[in-house]
Amino acid sequence: MADVDITSQTMDGMGPHGTKVGLLRVLGPAHVWALGVGIVLVGEYMGWNFSVGKGGAYAALIACWFAGILYSCVAMIDSEVTSTVASAGGQYTQAKHIIGPLMAFNVGLYLVFAYTMLEAANAITAGYLFSVVATMTGYSGELDQRPFIILVITFLAWLNYRGVLATLTFNLVITAVAFSAIIILFLSTSGILGGGIMDHAALFEGHELPYGWVGVLAAMHFGLWYYLGIEGTTQAAEEVRSPARSLPFGTLAGIMTLLIAATLTWYVCSGILPWEFLGDGVDGAVAPLFSAAQLSGSMALVWLLGFGTLFATLASANGCINDASRAWFAMGRDKYLPGWFGAVHPKYRTPYRAIIFLVPIALIFALGAPLDQVITFSILSGLLGYTFMPLNIILFRRKWPLDTIKRGYEHPFHPIPAIALLTLCGVTFFAVFLGYGTQLVAMIGFYIIVSLWFHFWRYRFVNRGAQFTMPWPKPRGY
Amino acid sequence: MELWNYIEYGAWALAALLGLHMLVDWLKTDSTYDEDVLISSREGELEAMAEEHKVH
Known part of the structure; x- marks a missing residue:
């Protein structure tokens, strides 16, 4: 197969093993960045501030940086493994x-x-944001949010259906606007451009750690919100032009962007909003960056951060559709799920059946389930995924040491990042158990049941001969 | 009716239109191409063609 020119127009997307229609390799590092940061940045606009309510502003900062360490480990580990196992499905394919x-x-x-x-x-x-805009523009009635919720899901699914390049270029633009809005808000309210309105000393006095160190532990759960989803960059692996270069570059640039955005967000919001208001994400600061912009007295900042909030929300949903469909598609292709899901659209080169199948599921949860339960289930599933990563990299380095296969990126200080990640996952599980013990137990029970189903029934259909595709040497010890 | 009521109806209509477009295209694609072609994608194309996975 060495004589096949993968850059040829006629062979583009086609390859060996009988592939006639494959996913299109058109993405670059900027798209990888947009996918990772786009999924996450909404967490800067809303959600993270519950950590302030759990333990005060300093606890939120400690949680922000501890979670930052956790996710830096995630980004480094992911960059190494996925630049080597560069296929759709991301961590699923790595685990396989x-x-x-x-x-x-x-x-x-x-x-x-x-x-x-x-x-x-x-x-x-997004539906809620449309209702806020309606109120701001003088609408006196009760806006029906359902058409906007459905429109967001169908529009983004349609975009994903039509092609990955347009989808992630769209994400790149709206994510860049949302990130720039945070920087502009910081520059405008900190005194660098014009008069500053921050007063950290006065707002923190007497409230340094209102619930002590237990509050810091409880804040850890929401510290994840600053970075949750950066690992999604791996799902683009089969659609980037140069996986070994683009994936580490995009992922590591993404986590650096998020560390800056998270710290600036904390700094701006905690210096403008009282911690009691900031920490109440339901009746207080629902979107704290937007609330900070409102207090700045500048209508331009209010509109900028308003659009920033909406764009961050859309970018996140867009990236999620991209990632969920690639994982579902990859599982279908290996017949872990019905092989029907492993289809690629011959014109748009997207996993179109997986994209369409997940639309009604997203709609059911968006229209029928309470927001806090939906978010909790998402975080817990993500946390289980993070727990898998350190085990994965330890086994990867043990079975295929550095001198046996070529990697696009080798992460430093192994096994320290893996051990740090495992420890921080343990702490976060404990923090989650304190707040959402019932959901955690229910979810683990769910995964045990589906594992039994897979082991005793589904595995007989798996395409066992075709599932291991990497031309690697035999693993050490086998 | 206020402007936002029209926007609500517009959102319903646009969502239906986009959903319908996907459905029609899906059915058209499935009936035009052989299933063997549609599910012919295999993992590891680039690796098999371009990667050596040897450390020099």
Whole structure:
């Protein structure tokens, strides 16, 4: 197969093993960045501030940076593994090659649930934002949010259906606007451009750690919100032109962007809004950056952050559709799920059946489930996925040491990031158990039941001969 | 009726239109192409063609 020119127009998207129609390799590092940051940035606009309510502003900052360490480990580990296992499905495909089918099945489901739930939560939020805009523009009635929720999901699914390049270029533009809005808000309110309105000392006095160190622990759960989803960059692996270069570049640039955005967000909001108001994400600061812009007295900032909030929400939902459909598609292609889902559109080169199938599921959750439950299920599925990653990289390095296969990126200080990630996952599980113990137990019960179903029934249909595709040497010790 | 009522109806209509477009295209695609072609995608194309996976 070495004589096949993969850049040829006639062979584009086609390859060996009988592939006649494959996903299109058209993306670059900027699209990978847009996918990762786009999914996450909504967490800066809303959600993270519940950590302030749990333990005060300093606890939120500690949670922000601890979670930042956790996600830096995630980004580094993911960059190494996915630049080597560069296929749609991301962590699912990694688990399949490195650990085994049962782990892969579970990880695939974590991904699909985490992203589909997050997509539903984003659509609910977008519907709410439209109602806020209606009120701001003088509408006196009660806006029906349902058409806007449905429109967000169908429009973004349609965009995904029509092609990955347009989808992620759209994400690149709206994510860049949303990120720039945070920077402009910081520059405008900190005193760098014009008069500053921040007063951290006065707002923090007497409220440094209102609930002590237990509050810091409780805040950890919502600290994840600043970065949750950056691991989604791996799903673009089969559609980037140069996986070994683009995936590490886009992912690591993404986590750096998020560390800056998260710290600036905390700094701006905690310096303008009292912690009691900031920490109440239901009746207080629903969208804290927007609330900070309102207090600045500038209508231009209010509109900019308003659009920033909407764009961040749309970018997140868009990235989630992209990622959930790739994971579902990859599982279908290997017959972990019915092979029918492994189809690629011959014209648009997208996993069109997977995209369409997940639309009604997202709609059911967006229209029929409460937002906090949807978000909790998404976070818990994500957390299970993060727990898998350190085990994955330890086994990867053990079975295929650095001198045996070529990697696009080698992460430094192994196994320290893996151990740090595992420890922080343990702490976060404990924090989640304190607040959402019932949901955690119910969800683990769900995954045990589907694992039994997979082991005793579904595995007989899996395309076992075709599922291991990497031309690697035999793993060490086998 | 206020402007936002019209926007609501517009959102319903646009969502239906986009959903319908996907459905029609899906059915058209499935009936035009052989199933073997549609599900012919295999993992690891690039690796098999371009990657050596040897450390020099």
